[in-house]
Amino acid sequence: MNSVKDILRNSFLRPTKQRMMIGELLFNGLDKHVTAESLYRELQRTKQKISLATVYNTLHDFCEKKLLKKVTVDSEKVYFDTNTNPHHHFYSDNEKLLIDIPKDKIKIHGLPKAPKGKQIKDVELIAHLEDN
Numbered sequence: 001m002n003s004v005k006d007i008l009r010n011s012f013l014r015p016t017k018q019r020m021m022i023g024e025l026l027f028n029g030l031d032k033h034v035t036a037e038s039l040y041r042e043l044q045r046t047k048q049k050i051s052l053a054t055v056y057n058t059l060h061d062f063c064e065k066k067l068l069k070k071v072t073v074d075s076e077k078v079y080f081d082t083n084t085n086p087h088h089h090f091y092s093d094n095e096k097l098l099i100d101i102p103k104d105k106i107k108i109h110g111l112p113k114a115p116k117g118k119q120i121k122d123v124e125l126i127a128h129l130e131d132n
Helices: 002-009 015-025 036-045 052-064
Strands: 070-073 077-080 087-092 096-100 126-129
Touching: 002 015, 015 052, 015 126, 036 052, 036 077, 052 077
Parallel strands: 087 126
Antiparallel strands: 070 077, 087 096
16 A cells, blocks of 8 residues: 555645645545545544644545545535545435445446537436435
């Protein structure tokens, strides 16, 4: 596994102190889903000095470089996924928990034709869960 510094440099991102702090939590080889707020709380627990705005900006920088994938659950909730391979998600509304579904476990038979001048790049499904 590459070091965080190597991951950042290979993506043409300068390994600043803040990027390194966030990268150490994200790029440890485990797939995870985080929000900017949950990551900020984790950094606060470990006494790291960083602002929530810096966390947001860094996560968006990582997305631009394809190190993270942004998953929009609804108009108010955005997760950042370290698994950048194509896949789908379950979302538990009660637990605020995002769970991976392998891409090959969903079969989509037919999509509407894309608008003129456009093509479908990818399809992502989020299945919302509730307790019964």
